[in-house]
Amino acid sequence: MRPLDPRLLRYASATRLTLAAGALVTLAQTAAVVAFAWLVTQLVVRGIAGSSFPELSALFAGLVIVIVARGVLLWLAEAMSARGGAIVVGQLRAQLVDAFGRLGPQGLAGRSSADLTLVAGRGMDALDGYFARYLPQLIATAVAMPLLVLVIGWQDLTSGIILVLTLPLIPVFMILVGWATQAAQKRQWAALSTLSRGFLDVVAGLPTLTLFGRQHRQEAHIRRVSEEYRSRTMKVLRMSFLSGFVLELAASLSVALIAVAIGLRLLGGSLDLSVGLFVLLLAPEAFLPLRNVGAAYHAATEGMAAAADAFEVLDAAAEVLPEAAVAALGAPGLVFSDVTVRYEGRDAVSGFVAEVAPGTLAVLSAPSGAGKSSLVAAALGFVAHSGRIAAGGREDAAGRRGAIAWAGQRPGLLAGTIGENVALGDPEPSAAAIEAALRAAAAGELSPALVVGAQGAGLSGGQAQRVAVARALYRLRARSCPVLILDEPTSALDAATEEELVGSLRRIADSGVAVLVVSHREALVAAADALLSTEVLSDVAR
Template identity: 65%
Template sequence: MRPLDPRLLRYAAAARTMLAAGGALALLRTASIIAFAWLVTQVVVRAIAGDDIAAISGLLGALVLVILVRGLVIWLSDAAAARGGAAVIGQLRQALTGAIGRLGPSWLSTRSGTQVTLTIGRGLDALEGYFTAYVPQLILTAVATPLLVGMIFWSDPTSGIIVLITLPLIPIFMMLIGWATQAAQQKQWAALSTLSRGFLDVVDGLSTLKLFGRQHRQTARIRAVSDEYRVHTMKVLRMSFLSGFVLELAASLSVALVAVAIGLRLLNGQLDLSVGLFVLLLAPEAFLPLRNVGAAYHAATEGIEAAQGAFEILDADRASVPQAAPPAAQQDLTRASLTFDDVTIAYDGRPIVAGFSAEARAGALSVLSAPSGSGKSSLIGAALGFTPASGRIAVGAEHDDLVRRSLIAWSGQNPGLIAGTIAANVTLGAPAPDADLVAASLREAAAPELEPSTLLGPGGRGLSGGQAQRVAVARALYRMRAERCPVLILDEPTSALDDATEAALIVNLRRVAAEGRTVVVVSHRAPVVEAADHVIPLEVLTSVR
């Protein structure tokens, strides 16, 4: 990642405000540094000349005021960086969540879920050091260093030449050490990703491991990966400390050269004390921002590495959806059919569905029935715009992926429940949840016995498989009613239900279809197929991955 990646400004508007505020505060801070150096010089020179306290009291008062202003500006800079950084991280996390939703399960299946979670979670949190330490120092360097060097050169050209010659040594050392640190940080991040994936795999399979008495064998594996992460972390820390030492040494030697040159010329009478002292006070301040940038860089390397992964996701989303989807056309969508016209879906060059054409009519219960591996779920993913497909898929006349997705209420094979109440799972982030509609949706999903206020654990813990399935169906029904979606798609909604509950759900789905909506059920169960108004067959070409 470059010192300031332009993509940051593209994906987080708060970054622009943060940079503008940082630049203004850096300018005030530079002015206070120059004012401080000038006032200290005048006080010392006039005191040496024999002026009493009364004569220099005005200068002393101004000096105190400048010190207070400088402290206030530093505090404001830190506060602006903290608030701005939190805002930018929040916007990036929101953008990432939206991007992953738009890219869909098809894209996510080609990535490590743990890696994506790590990037959105700890990775973005690690950017706090980047925004609170590195970026403010980078802005201060860009503003203060040229102004201070220019002031030194204007006051004493000889000292200015020395600073101009020695100052580039610090960026050179920063680049050399930064390359080494970046390589070490990449290995550390890879080790952390491996540790996270391994630990998640063990947790997911812990019940199976305990069942066969093999849980203890994973201890050595986790310990080995943890030690690897520890080693890489210590390497990064060692480089950080060495970097600080090298940058401090380079800056100290550079300031020492300026001080020696000033001292010799003061002894020879070639330089006035006021000029020499003023330049000597400004010289360390000219080197300080650049030195601090190098030190802050190492504190932000983990966040910088994570930002690369975040920008890759956002770039992928930008490439797949170059512009916002057009609004749905002004038309009556209350009786909109779902049509597939010559649709072909392939994975890695292998066709799963080839030349599929069908129509799920409005006002009818359509059942997509075919053996396992025929591509039923792939077709549903294509209808939702998550699975790449050729051909044409449309709801009414709308065939744009994002618009079509907004017209479909859907429930998949995996209920995908979250920790919270049943009502929260049914409404799933709705801005204004409707309690009456939640209860009605649960009844319509053949789950009248479920209390909306019941609290569930992660993954819907606390419900049976059939209950979780019906909550997911209720969620699709709620969205259909709340968002007035003309199409309802349910993927294997009765696979975990008993016969009586399945029959009740089928009756309710036929009522929904009778309202004029397009209801599509993916199922191979005989009761569902027998209740269908229209059965959509699907030929098996090959087995899905």
């Protein structure tokens, strides 16, 4: 990632305001630095000349004011950087989450969920160091350093020339060290991603591993990956300390060169003390922004690496053109018209035609691998397709998603209470509606206050499945969705519980909702108004 990636301005509008405010504060800080050097110079020179304290009181008062102003400006710069960084990180994270939704499962298929979580979580948090430490110094380098060089050159041309010749040495060292640091940081980020993926896989498979007594075998793997990450982190730290030493040495030698030249000219009488002292006080300040950029670069590299990964996702999402809202094919239910879904040049579904009218309970039944889940994903706008799909009078993907309440084959439960999982996405959940949804999903025995772990840990497969159905039913009522789609909702249920859930679905369909259930179960097929297949569409008399 470049020091300031243009995509940061594109995806986080607050960056422009942060840069502008930082430039103004840096300009004021530069003026305060020049004023401080001038006041100190005048105090020393006039003091040596024998001026009395009353004669110097105005200069002392001005110096106190400048010192206070520098402190206030320093606090203001840090506060603005921290606040601006928080706003920018919030905007980027929101854009990233929106990009996940726009890309959908198909667009994210080649990316690890652990990597995406790492980028959106810790990666975005790591940008705080970029905005709080690195970016202010980058602005100071672009604003303060040229102004100070001009002031020094205006006062003493020789010192100005020495600065112009020596200042480029620091960026050269920064580039050389930066290449090595960037490569080490990428390896560290890759090690962290590997650790995250490995740990997530172990946690996901822990019940199976425990069942077969193999859980301890993973300890060595986690320990090895953790040690690799620790080792790479220490390498980055070593480079950070080494580069800091190199930059400090280069800056110190450059300032010393200026000081020697000024000292020799002062002894020779070719330079006035006021000019020499003024230049000596400003010379370290001219090098300071570059030194700070080098020192802060290492604090920002992790965030910059994460931002580069985030921009790849955002760029991919930007290529997904939004669909226009189009009226449905004359029906407010669920309509498929000549729908074809292709994966890697192969048709998963070809020319599918079906209509689930309001008040209809339809069951989609076909052999495994015949494209049932692909049709559901296409209806939700998660996979590309040809043909037309309409839900609730809308053909655009966002409109269809707004019209559909859906539960997939995997419950996808989050750590928290059952009530929080059922009302997921509702800013003001209704306790009565949560309980009603659980009862309708044949899960009335589950308490909404019961706490479950990630992926429904603590619940049986059937219970987790019914909580997911309850979430769909809660959304159905809370948002008045005209379409309900359930993918294998009874595969883990016993006959009695399945009968109860089928009765609920029958009542929901009779209330005017278009209900589509993907299932092979005989109880659902027997209760269906229409039996759909990726090959054949047939009506079933009730």
